[in-house]
Every structure is written in structure tokens, then in C-alpha cells.
Amino acid sequence: MSLSQPEFQVFINGRALQVPAHCNVAASLQRAGLSHSRRSETGQPRAAFCGMGQCQECRVRIDGHDHRLACMTLVVDGMQIETQT
Amino acid sequence: MSSTSQRKAQHLQADILIIGAGPAGIAALLPLLEAGRRVIWVEQSAQAGGQIWRAGLPAHWRAQVEAALSHPSLQCCFGHAVIDAHIEATDQAVSLRLYQPAHPNRVPVQVQAPQLLLATGGRERFLPFPGWTLPGITGAGGLQALVKQGWPIEGQRVVLAGSGPLLLAAADTVRQAGGQILLIAEQASRASLLRFAAGLPATKAAQAAGLAWRLRGIPYRSGTWVQSASGDGRLQSIQLSTGRATWALDCDALGLGFGLLPNTELAQMLGCQLTDDGAIAVDAGMATNLPGVFAAGECTGIGGVDKSVVEGSLAAQSMLGRAGASRSRRGALKFADLLQRRFSSRPEVLKLADISTTICRCEDVSLGQLKAHSDWREAKLQTRCGMGACQGRICGPICESLLGWPAQQNRGLRTPLQAAPLHLLAED
Numbered sequence A: 001m002s003l004s005q006p007e008f009q010v011f012i013n014g015r016a017l018q019v020p021a022h023c024n025v026a027a028s029l030q031r032a033g034l035s036h037s038r039r040s041e042t043g044q045p046r047a048a049f050c051g052m053g054q055c056q057e058c059r060v061r062i063d064g065h066d067h068r069l070a071c072m073t074l075v076v077d078g079m080q081i082e083t084q085t
Numbered sequence B: 001m002s003s004t005s006q007r008k009a010q011h012l013q014a015d016i017l018i019i020g021a022g023p024a025g026i027a028a029l030l031p032l033l034e035a036g037r038r039v040i041w042v043e044q045s046a047q048a049g050g051q052i053w054r055a056g057l058p059a060h061w062r063a064q065v066e067a068a069l070s071h072p073s074l075q076c077c078f079g080h081a082v083i084d085a086h087i088e089a090t091d092q093a094v095s096l097r098l099y100q101p102a103h104p105n106r107v108p109v110q111v112q113a114p115q116l117l118l119a120t121g122g123r124e125r126f127l128p129f130p131g132w133t134l135p136g137i138t139g140a141g142g143l144q145a146l147v148k149q150g151w152p153i154e155g156q157r158v159v160l161a162g163s164g165p166l167l168l169a170a171a172d173t174v175r176q177a178g179g180q181i182l183l184i185a186e187q188a189s190r191a192s193l194l195r196f197a198a199g200l201p202a203t204k205a206a207q208a209a210g211l212a213w214r215l216r217g218i219p220y221r222s223g224t225w226v227q228s229a230s231g232d233g234r235l236q237s238i239q240l241s242t243g244r245a246t247w248a249l250d251c252d253a254l255g256l257g258f259g260l261l262p263n264t265e266l267a268q269m270l271g272c273q274l275t276d277d278g279a280i281a282v283d284a285g286m287a288t289n290l291p292g293v294f295a296a297g298e299c300t301g302i303g304g305v306d307k308s309v310v311e312g313s314l315a316a317q318s319m320l321g322r323a324g325a326s327r328s329r330r331g332a333l334k335f336a337d338l339l340q341r342r343f344s345s346r347p348e349v350l351k352l353a354d355i356s357t358t359i360c361r362c363e364d365v366s367l368g369q370l371k372a373h374s375d376w377r378e379a380k381l382q383t384r385c386g387m388g389a390c391q392g393r394i395c396g397p398i399c400e401s402l403l404g405w406p407a408q409q410n411r412g413l414r415t416p417l418q419a420a421p422l423h424l425l426a427e428d
Helices: A025-031 B023-034 B059-069 B140-148 B166-176 B190-199 B202-214 B265-270 B304-319 B327-342 B367-371 B376-383 B395-403
Strands: A007-012 A015-020 A059-062 A065-069 A080-082 B010-013 B016-019 B039-043 B074-078 B081-087 B094-099 B109-113 B115-118 B122-124 B137-139 B157-163 B180-186 B225-230 B237-241 B246-250 B253-258 B260-262 B293-295 B358-360
Touching (some): A007 A025, A025 A080, B016 B023, B016 B094, B016 B109, B023 B039, B023 B059, B023 B304, B039 B109, B081 B265, B094 B115, B115 B265, B115 B304, B122 B140, B122 B253, B140 B157, B140 B166, B140 B253, B157 B166, B157 B225, B157 B237, B166 B180, B166 B202, B166 B253, B190 B327, B225 B253, B265 B293, B293 B304, B304 B327, B358 B367, B358 B395, B367 B395, B376 B395
Parallel strands (some): A007 A080, B010 B109, B016 B039, B039 B074, B115 B293, B137 B253, B157 B180, B157 B253
Antiparallel strands (some): A007 A015, A059 A080, B081 B094, B122 B260, B225 B237, B237 B246
16 A cells, blocks of 8 residues: 555454555454444344445444444544444 | 534524435526525535445536535535425425434434425335345445455456346446455346347447446346345355256455345425435426425435436525426436336246345344334334334335235334434434
8 A cells, every 4th residue: 555545543343453544444344354233133243235325234233322323424534433343 | 402402403504405415406496596596405425426426526517516515605514414404384384304424412403495306316225035134245236335445355256136227337347346246147138238228328338338338348237136145144155046046156355236126215204295215296397296395316216327417406596486397307317217127127036035034124123023024103102113223224125026015014204213312403
């Protein structure tokens, strides 16, 4: 990655991660190596599916707010993201 | 009661509301501003472009949109989702309530205008099979959108499966981002694809040829579909079928899509009529059955970016009181019809789900649980299918395809249109 590309630091479940500034939260979770972002009603792992704000599968907690859509949310520097493990 | 719930909504008024900043919304906006109309432009994303131009507008539109964004007659509500809609009994003005998903504690915004353009676009159509909820499986267009926003795909083994030209466009994006495409599996038959290609107008045929050139060397199989997917906590392998032969293929990512469906929730909440195909019904000037309410783009029927642009500008002319049927719209509708006929689902892909396959991803309701009921209403009451966070946006059309429950029953029409904090709906 070129040095000129701006990067942000986000915190995913408390761990710091550098991501390109154009990333959305769903992409950041994948970059952190997390294969899923939430658990379904019966405990199945789920991750971003529709990628465009329709299916609600990628819901995570962002800066203290629950049910934020990871696929529709761009990262900002210092963002705190929490997933269901 | 929190302080936020005691604050009143912010009220904005204009001559025209445009919902959606994809190609149709963009094409409509420019002539309306030029004609001196005050416009409120609402879009859920943070920028204009819609799904197709998510990573940036084409050069032709970029300068025009940038100029429009600083126009004194334009108020932008980007990053805002519509959660409630009604038509005022007194003056027939359209009134919408908006909120900002990124700032859920901010006061809601109430926007009002005598005219409304619905440019709400479309979404992917999904048909489930065993294992389709595994992480690593996304929509094909969804995968494309995610990759454009930093989803790491480099070096991953990717399969695209389902039906329609979007599979090829998604493959192109994945390939450019360094993904290794193992296969594009198209369920339509080879004969159907040949008839599709033969029916393409010259400009579309040239685009298709360019895409085919960029995707040369990538295996493309017609008459082939994914039967099931498996993996331990995430996708590891898929089972493919041609009806005669089945085989397994290991992969890291699978992009699915069986064409697109119009987004009609807002239109239905206002009382717009739909066509038998589940699109917003419009006349030759893009007017819906409701006075002052117009619609353009994928929400009036799936036909691609050219149709959206043509319909957006046509809608703007109608809203300005200028008549005009459009010859280029007739061309776009022909392409839409060609898409629908040549990529229609074969019966086998409608029978892939077994009784334990999840249909409603929000509430984990299986096909077996749904089959015990005779209609959507009863199924909702007994299983909560369609009552989760997506409000039937994904499972509604699936139930329509697999169980024959009509679209009119399926779509979620209650306030809020998007999951939103309760305080945003408090009376002002």
C-alpha cells in the first residue's frame, strides 16, 4: 500500500487496526480477519450479505450505538466497533 | 424521557423531493434545478452515485453533480433514511420523516413538498439453498459494492453464481481487485444466452464485448447453479449442478444473485399502485397513480443504468409540466424485457431449499416451518418470518418465488420503514 493513501485507525473489539480511509466498517471487519459480525437468533454466525443496507445481517455496535449497518457506514478515525463473538 | 425525544423535528420545505441519488435521481435533479425549482435530495448513502456508481461518478456526471451540490436551491439530506411517509390531507403535499443512521440521537427531519420523485432503485433477488447463510456468501452486486469499499478479496478464490449480467460486472470488479475467479455459474441455458446476445442493441453489445474481453480466461458455465454450500463457521466449499452432473468446488467467497427487484416499500407506504411484476406502476411520463408523485429508474422495473437515466430526465420534464414520451425510454424498456425473458429462473433453482434451509435470515425461520402455513399473514403470526430487522425485504420475495405468496402481501409497510430508535417517531 502506498504511503500517500490516507489511513484511519479504528478499534475492533478493542484492538487497533489501520484501514484505508475509503473503507466501510464491513470491509474493516474482514480486514481484521473476523469472518462474522453477529450471531443469528439461533446462534449461527452471520456477516455482511447484501452489501447495500437491505438485509441487516451486518449489524454491529459502533461508538456505543447498537444495530448500525457495517456495509453502509464509512470508517472514521478512532471509531470503536464491536461485534458479537 | 431523554432530552432528544423532547426536541422537535427539524422541518424543511421545497417544491420537489427526490428520494435516491443514483442515476435516475441525478438525471432528474439537474433539469429541475435549472428550471428554478427548490429541491430536497434525500439519499441513505453519504454520497451520490447509487449502487452502480458507488465508487465514484462517471466523468460526464461528476462535474454536473458537483456543481449541483452547491446550488442555492438544493438542500441535501445525504446519510438520511426515510422512516415514515404520508400525504397531507389538507394540501396533498408529500411529507416524509427522515433520520440519520450514523447519528441516531439527532432530531428527525420532516421534509415536505407538493411533488415527489421516487428513485429508490433496486436490490438483488436471492433464491436460497442449503448453506446459503454462511459467512463468505454475499450478493453478487453486494460483493461488488463491498470490494469497492475496501473488502479484502486479493488472492481469494471467488465464485459468482445465479443469473444475469450483474454476475459479469461483479466478476470484473473482483478480478481488478486481485481476486481469483474460479467460475461464473449462470443458471440460464446456453440457448437463452445466445438469444439474449442476439437481441442486444449495438451499444449494449459493444459493452458486453468489452466485458467479455476483460473476463477472457475466466470459466463461464451456462446451465449451471449452486446446489448447496458448506463450511465450518464460514464458506469452504460449494456443490454445483447442471441437472445431470454435480461436483464440489472449494472456494473462499461466493457472490450470488438472480437479477434485481425494484425497491417499492416507500411507494407502497404512500399508496402507489404496483404492476403485476412488483414494480411501481407509472404512465409514459413517469407519473404514478398519486397526484404529484413520480417514479424513475429500477424501482419502476429492472432495466439497467440507461433506463434509469432516461426515466430520470423524463420524470423531471413531466414534473415541470412539459409533456413528452421518450423514444429512448422505449429502447430501454425493450432491453428490460429482454433481460427478464432470457434470465428467468429455471424450475430447478426454485427447488434447492430443503425443509431445514433458512428462509428468514433475521428470525431463523426454515422452509419447513413456513410450509405449515397457507399465507404470509399466518406465517408471520406463527413464525415471525418477515418481522425481523429487514422487515421482509429479503425473505418476502423468496416466499413469493418458493411458496407463491403474492408480493402485495409480502412487503413490509409499517412505520418505521427502516429499523430506527423509537424516540424518532415521537409526535412533535
